[in-house]
Amino acid sequence: ELPTVAIVGRPNVGKSTLFNRLVGRKLALVDDRPGVTRDRREGDVAFGGLKFRVIDTAGLEDAAADSLTGRMRLQTEAAIVESDVVLFVIDARAGILPADRPFAEMVRRSGCPVILIANKAEGRDGLTGAYDAFSLGLGDPIPFSAEHGEGVGELHSALQEVL
Numbered sequence: 001e002l003p004t005v006a007i008v009g010r011p012n013v014g015k016s017t018l019f020n021r022l023v024g025r026k027l028a029l030v031d032d033r034p035g036v037t038r039d040r041r042e043g044d045v046a047f048g049g050l051k052f053r054v055i056d057t058a059g060l061e062d063a064a065a066d067s068l069t070g071r072m073r074l075q076t077e078a079a080i081v082e083s084d085v086v087l088f089v090i091d092a093r094a095g096i097l098p099a100d101r102p103f104a105e106m107v108r109r110s111g112c113p114v115i116l117i118a119n120k121a122e123g124r125d126g127l128t129g130a131y132d133a134f135s136l137g138l139g140d141p142i143p144f145s146a147e148h149g150e151g152v153g154e155l156h157s158a159l160q161e162v163l
């Protein structure tokens with residue numbers, strides 16, 4: 001039985017892009033509209049000697065970006081419960097928004113180990129948001145770019161410590 005990693009965060013932070021990068025196939029639907037992933041997706045990952053199952057948690061296609069519907073909450077909580085570690089993703093360009101907080105609270109309450117990913121941090125764009133991310137109380141953020149593959153080495157080291 002493979003260890004399980006859940007990707008959690010508000011819609012549009014880049015969870016599905018990260019999922020696709022880890023799985024190496026376009027299994028998750030990436031879209032410019034917030035929360036377009038309809039169902040949760042899972043994939044098996046071989047990542048520099050680590051093997052795990054990854055879960056991409058969905059947003060809802062018709063949910064406002066700043067709303068946390070019951071279905072979204074249930075789906076996220078179910079994924080966290082099954083997982084050995086959570087990758088909590090924020091948008092480093094946007095900084096921390098109110099919509100990030102209920103997801104962060106779910107992760108914190110679960111007691112599950114968490115790795116904080118400050119995504120969209122390619123170039124220098126994510127520096128402010130990455131500093132902001134300390135305020136979530138989920139540890140040191142890893143500046144990351146799921147689209148450009150930056151921060152992958154740091155993520156690997158962080159996963160190696162918990163898996």
Ligand code: GDP
Nearest residue numbers: 011012013014015016017030031120145146147
């Ligand atoms: P999700 O709703 O959290 O699953 O987010 P998606 O993976 O669907 O991505 C939402 C948007 O952010 C899409 O337009 C992506 O192309 C974009 N995106 C994802 N990762 C990055 C990144 O590393 N840098 C930038 N600039 N955009 C990204």
Ligand code: MG
Nearest residue numbers: 015016037059
């Ligand atoms: Mg998605």
